[in-house]
Amino acid sequence: MAMMIPYGERVTPDDRTVAARPLMRPRPAGRTLRIVVASLLAVWFALPLVPLLLWSVASRWSAPAALPTEWGFDGLAAAVTAGAVPAFGRSLVLGLVVAAVATPLGAMAARALARGAVPAPRLVSGILLAPLALPAFVAVMGLTIVLLRARVPGLIGVVILLVAAALPYTVYTMRVAYAAHDLAYEEEARTLGASRGHVLWRVHLPLVAPGLARAAFLAFLVGWSDYVVTVLVGGGTIVTLPLLVASFAGGVGNDAVVAVLSLSAIVPPLVLLLGLGRFGRRYPTARYLTGPTASRSPKGAP
Amino acid sequence: MSASLALDSLTKVFDGAVAPALDGVSLSVDAGECLAILGPSGSGKSSVLRAIAGLDAPTSGRILVDGADVAGVAPERRGMAMVFQRPLLFPHLSVLDNVAFAATVAGQPKREARADARQFLELVQLEGFGERPVTALSGGQEQRVAIARALAARPRVLLLDEPFSALDPELRTDMHALLRQICQQLNPTIVMVTHDRDEAAVVADRVALLSAGRLLQHDTVERLYTRPVALAVARLMGGRIELPGEVGNGVHRSALGAIAAPDGESWPEGPGMLVVRHEAVHVAPLESAVPDGMVAVEVVVADRRARGPRAEISLACGEAMLEAEVPASRPLVVGQRAITHIPRSACTVVPLDER
Numbered sequence: 001m002a003m004m005i006p007y008g009e010r011v012t013p014d015d016r017t018v019a020a021r022p023l024m025r026p027r028p029a030g031r032t033l034r035i036v037v038a039s040l041l042a043v044w045f046a047l048p049l050v051p052l053l054l055w056s057v058a059s060r061w062s063a064p065a066a067l068p069t070e071w072g073f074d075g076l077a078a079a080v081t082a083g084a085v086p087a088f089g090r091s092l093v094l095g096l097v098v099a100a101v102a103t104p105l106g107a108m109a110a111r112a113l114a115r116g117a118v119p120a121p122r123l124v125s126g127i128l129l130a131p132l133a134l135p136a137f138v139a140v141m142g143l144t145i146v147l148l149r150a151r152v153p154g155l156i157g158v159v160i161l162l163v164a165a166a167l168p169y170t171v172y173t174m175r176v177a178y179a180a181h182d183l184a185y186e187e188e189a190r191t192l193g194a195s196r197g198h199v200l201w202r203v204h205l206p207l208v209a210p211g212l213a214r215a216a217f218l219a220f221l222v223g224w225s226d227y228v229v230t231v232l233v234g235g236g237t238i239v240t241l242p243l244l245v246a247s248f249a250g251g252v253g254n255d256a257v258v259a260v261l262s263l264s265a266i267v268p269p270l271v272l273l274l275g276l277g278r279f280g281r282r283y284p285t286a287r288y289l290t291g292p293t294a295s296r297s298p299k300g301a302p
Numbered sequence: 303m304s305a306s307l308a309l310d311s312l313t314k315v316f317d318g319a320v321a322p323a324l325d326g327v328s329l330s331v332d333a334g335e336c337l338a339i340l341g342p343s344g345s346g347k348s349s350v351l352r353a354i355a356g357l358d359a360p361t362s363g364r365i366l367v368d369g370a371d372v373a374g375v376a377p378e379r380r381g382m383a384m385v386f387q388r389p390l391l392f393p394h395l396s397v398l399d400n401v402a403f404a405a406t407v408a409g410q411p412k413r414e415a416r417a418d419a420r421q422f423l424e425l426v427q428l429e430g431f432g433e434r435p436v437t438a439l440s441g442g443q444e445q446r447v448a449i450a451r452a453l454a455a456r457p458r459v460l461l462l463d464e465p466f467s468a469l470d471p472e473l474r475t476d477m478h479a480l481l482r483q484i485c486q487q488l489n490p491t492i493v494m495v496t497h498d499r500d501e502a503a504v505v506a507d508r509v510a511l512l513s514a515g516r517l518l519q520h521d522t523v524e525r526l527y528t529r530p531v532a533l534a535v536a537r538l539m540g541g542r543i544e545l546p547g548e549v550g551n552g553v554h555r556s557a558l559g560a561i562a563a564p565d566g567e568s569w570p571e572g573p574g575m576l577v578v579r580h581e582a583v584h585v586a587p588l589e590s591a592v593p594d595g596m597v598a599v600e601v602v603v604a605d606r607r608a609r610g611p612r613a614e615i616s617l618a619c620g621e622a623m624l625e626a627e628v629p630a631s632r633p634l635v636v637g638q639r640a641i642t643h644i645p646r647s648a649c650t651v652v653p654l655d656e657r
Contacts (some may be wrong), residue, residue, distance in 0.1 A: 184386060184388065185390050187384070189403070190356075191383050191455075192383055192407070192451065193407055194378055198378075202392075202403075206392075206394040207394065
C-alpha cells in the first residue's frame with residue numbers, strides 16, 4: 001500500500017536521489033574496486049624494479065635466498081669500469097640530437113598536413129608512419145648497405161636512421177597538437193603588427209609548446225633506448241648504454257652490473273617525464289579567481 | 303591615426319569556386335567614419351575584411367589606404383587591427399600582456415608597453431583586470447579585451463568581423479555603447495562586418511549591403527531603409543510591402559492607386575515595384591481626415607499576429623496586400639475595415655526584377 005503523503009509535502013525526485021546518493025560521488029563498492037585496481041596496477045609497474053634495486057646493491061645473491069646474501073657496490077664499480085659513464089653520456093647526446101632533429105621535422109610535416117598544404121595527404125601520412133610498421137631490423141639491414149656505399153660516417157648514419165624511426169611519433173603527436181591549434185590566433189597576431197618571426201616565437205610556438213614537449217620526449221626515447229641501429233650502423237664503435245646493458249646481460253654472473261645500468265637507464269626518461277608533467281601543461285586556468293566565471297573551462301584547450 | 307579607405311572593384315575568386323566570393327566591390331570610407339558591411343551568410347562580408355587586412359589576396363581590384371595601394375603589403379605592415387567573432391586572446395599571456403602585444407612586437411620596452419596597455423584596459427572599463435589569466439574572463443570581458451588589444455595597436459583602420467554576434471543581446475547592447483564611446487574618444491576609422499541590421503543601424507554611419515559577393519547599395523542607414531535601389535535591398539532590409547505597377551509621368555499606378563513621386567525624387571518610367579516600409583504605414587479609423595502628404599487607402603484587416611508589445615497586421619486592399627505594425631493594445635480585428643495613411647515620402651519605386 002502506498003504511503004499517504006500530504007499535498008504540498010511531496011517528495012521531489014531531487015530529495016530521493018540527490019540526498020541519498022549525490023550524483024557525482026561513486027558508490028562505495030565502485031570506489032573500493034577502483035582503489036584495488038589502481039593498487040594492482042601500481043604493483044604491476046613497480047614490481048620489476050624491486051629486484052633491480054636489490055641487485056644494484058648486492059654483491060652476491062644466491063638462488064634460494066629471498067634477499068641478497070652479500071651487500072655491496074661491486075655492481076656499480078664494475079659498471080663504471082666498463083665505461084658506463086661515457087656510455088650514459090653518448091646515449092644522452094644521441095637522444096637529445098634525435099629529439100632536436102625529429103621534433104621540428106615532425107612539427108613541420110604535421111603542420112603542413114593539418115593545413116591541407118600537402119598533395120595526397122593520406123599517402124604522405126602513411127609514408128611518415130611506415131617506420132612503425134616495418135620491422136626495424138629489416139629496414140636497418142638494407143639501409144646499412146646504402147649508407148656504407150654512400151660513405152656516410154657511422155655516427156651520422158645512426159642519427160639519420162633514428163630520426164626516421166622517431167618521425168612517426170613526432171608527426172603523430174604534432175598532428176594532434178595542430179588539430180587543436182587555431183590558425184586564427186596567428187592571423188590575429190599579424191594584423192596586430194607581428195612579423196612572421198614574431199608570430200612564430202610569440203604565438204605559434206607557445207601555443208603548441210605542450211605538443212612539442214610531448215613529441216620531443218618520444219623522440220628522445222627513440223634515441224635513448226636504441227640498440228639495433230647503433231649496433232648495425234655504428235658497427236660497434238658507438239658504445240651507448242643499451243649496448244653496454246646488452247653485452248653484460250648476455251654474460252653470466254653480471255646481474256649486479258646489469259641492474260645498475262638498467263636503473264641508470266630509467267633516470268633520464270623519468271626526469272623528463274616529471275618535467276613534462278610540470279611544464280608541459282597548458283595555460284593557467286581560472287582557479288585563480290572567484291565568482292561564477294571562474295568555473296568556466298578554458299577555451300581552446302584540447 | 304585614422305585613415306581613409308577605398309575599395310576599387312575588389313574581386314575574389316577562391317580556388318575551385320565557380321562563383322566569385324566578391325564581385326567588383328567598390329566603396330570608400332572616410333577617415334574617422336564607421337562603415338558596416340551588412341549581408342546574409344555567404345555574401346562575402348568576411349572576404350572583404352580579410353582582403354583589407356591582407357590575410358587573403360584579392361583576385362583583382364585595389365585596396366587604397368589614404369590613397370595608397372596596399373597590394374603586396376604584408377598584414378603586419380598595413381596598420382590594420384582585426385577583432386574576430388571569437389576573442390582569440392593569447393592563452394599564454396595575461397590580459398595586460400595581450401593588450402600590450404602590439405607594442406611588444408613593435409619593440410617597445412615591456413614596462414612602457416604595459417603602461418600603455420593599462421590605459422586601453424581602462425578605456426574598455428576593465429581596469430584592474432590586467433594581471434588575470436585570459437581564462438578568468440567572461441565572454442563579454444574577453445571581447446572587450448580583444449577590442450582594447452586592437453585599439454592599442456593604433457590601427458589606421460579597425461576591422462571588426464561580427465565581433466558581438468556570439469554575445470547575448472544585453473551584452474551586445476553594452477558593447478554597442480562601448481563602441482560609440484570609443485568612436486567619440488579616438489575617432490578611429492572602423493569597418494565592421496555584421497549580419498544584424500539593427501547592429502548596423504546603431505553603430506554605423508553608413509552601411510554597405512552585400513549579397514552574393516556584389517555590393518547592392520552603399521548608403522546611410524536611413525536611406526537603405528527608405529530609399530532602397532533594388533528589390534533585393536528592400537527585402538534584405540526587412541521590407542515587407544511590394545506593389546507591382548507602372549510608372550508614367552512620375553506617377554506610380556498599382557492596386558493602391560496613383561502615387562506621385564515624393565518631392566526631389568524621380569522614378570524611372572515603365573514597370574516598377576513600389577516598396578514602402580511597414581513601419582511607415584499608419585492605420586487610422588474610417589473617415590478620419592487625411593493629413594497632408596499622405597496617401598489614403600481603404601483596407602480590410604486580413605490577418606493579425608501577436609509580436610509581444612506589438613502586433614503585425616496584414617491589410618487587404620483589393621488584390622494587393624499591405625503590412626503594418628500597431629501596438630498590441632489596438633483593438634483591430636480580422637475583417638475590420640480601416641483607412642491606412644502612407645506618407646508619400648516613404649514610397650520608393652525599384653525595378654521589378656531582383657537585380
